[in-house]
Amino acid sequence: MNSTTQLSTTRLSPLVLLCLVATWFIWGSMYLAIKWALVSFPPFYQMGTQFIVAGILLAMFAKWRGANWPEPSQWVGGSILGALLLLGGYGFTALAETRVGSGLVVAFSAVVPSMVALAEWPYGARPGMRRGIGIVVGLIGIFLLTQGSGFSASTSGLLFMFIACVTWSIGSVWAVYGLPGGISLKIAPGFMGHASQMLIGGVMLLLVSFAVGEVPVWPPEPMALASWSYLMVAGSLVGYTAYMLLLERTSPTLASSYTYVNPIVALVLGTVLGGELVTSFEWVAVAVVLIGVILLMWKQRS
Template sequence: MPTVALTPTTTRLSPLLLACLASTWFVWGSTYLAIKWALVSFPPFFQMGTRFVAAGLVLGAFARWRGARWPDRAQWTSAFILGALMLGGGYGATAFAQQSISSGLVVAFIAVVPAVVALFELPYGVRPSRLETAGIALGLVGIVLLTQGEGFGASAAGLVSMAIACTAWCAGSVWAKHGLPGGRKLELAPGAAGYASQMLAGGVLLLALSWGAGEQPTLPPDPRSLACWFYLVVAGSLIGFSAYMLLLQRTSTALASSYTFVNPVIAMVLGVTVGGEVVGAGEMLAAGIVTASVVLLLAGRR
């Protein structure tokens, strides 16, 4: 895994890639409710920053123990660019939105990621098929309907935050695979050292945002919030995010983004049954339309 440059799409998934898909599908689907509960004691940027710094330190120590070389200057530059987009913009804005929007609605909004990824890949010569085009159009219709619901209508700041989160995450995902507009490739250090550098870079940037926003965690933290924070470090970052970056390197961007098909179902079920959240019928319909758009996108890229 020398770089995150474009590599041939895997035609037959290995057990490792299947495990990575399962991690992004099921583990990530449960993290949105965990983020919501962790917000009780840990403000959004502080929560995300400490989470990724902790995960980056653990993963970096593991990589060094395995004899991996530490990233050079160019690899650190790539780590900061991708960390700023995918972790700072993607995770930071998502956590900020969850202060005013339910976890189920947040992940339903994120289901439009494959459509936005397809648009970001157009400058690289990756043209959507007819099914993909239909999926993009249907996804945009679903998002428009979703933003008209009571949940998003009550929080303009949450809506804007989710738009920023999706755009930043998609830009980072596409640029990690194809390079920056203009042709410059983004090269992370090989393997775990590369993932660790990205987590550390993004975590430091998020902590800087936390300091600038004047965030203050609640000490001592609520026990459930602290447990959720540890869950996010281990399951969400060390396992889930590392699995996603590996999928970006070894499979297509569309397959790596297929977690958006499963995450809305898991997040909404957990949010309603465990988290006590309320999702209206109109918002459920909109989420279903967005999910159908993802099915079309994946079918178009088989």
């Protein structure tokens, strides 16, 4: 089965469609919840505790369904993805939200499809002219976004988001293609593989939290605790699992299509519910980014 046929088949799969909806809309609401949870839960502590709890629940579910515990080599593979996707992607995104509004953070993350396309290059995946134009337009939009008042006032927030997007993009590509040089990345199959990444990534996040001296507020504020609970279920257990299923069943490009919807959802929630200020210039920059993403993701008919 060629890649075009496989992609068209997976697009009709109900599971794939549900996973796409989860990453499009649930993740879009996740960024404001991260901001609200930061009142009592520091960024790395917040993410670490979420993924450890989610990983335990998912591992118990997988074991109940008859899955075996990961082998040592599969724990190594889970550690690599946990470090890139969870410690780098989630951890530094939450850290960026201590400096920049949630809407602008998710708008910046729309650079991920461009980074994924570039990261696929060594594996022989060459973007066509339309995708190449999409990459350039998207990067121009991200540059404009960094010139707005939000990111220009916080160089550290910009750096944290850049690290988060780079590690997330590399992890997404490695999860599909393996390590550079043709080295396969062994991951436990099914939900147990996702759980192993959550558990190891959660431990890494807590180690960083301890190393930088994060101290949670106890007892937590009710809104912060509710946001943490929502993130653990919707963002970690459902959203991350849905994203990994998309990587297993489709392509990194299609899996990254959440960047179509996430910026709109997050910006609307951030301005309406979070009281965040987004300037007209930043809205224009977001529009340019989304045009680039559409060009990048839009494939011609066979």
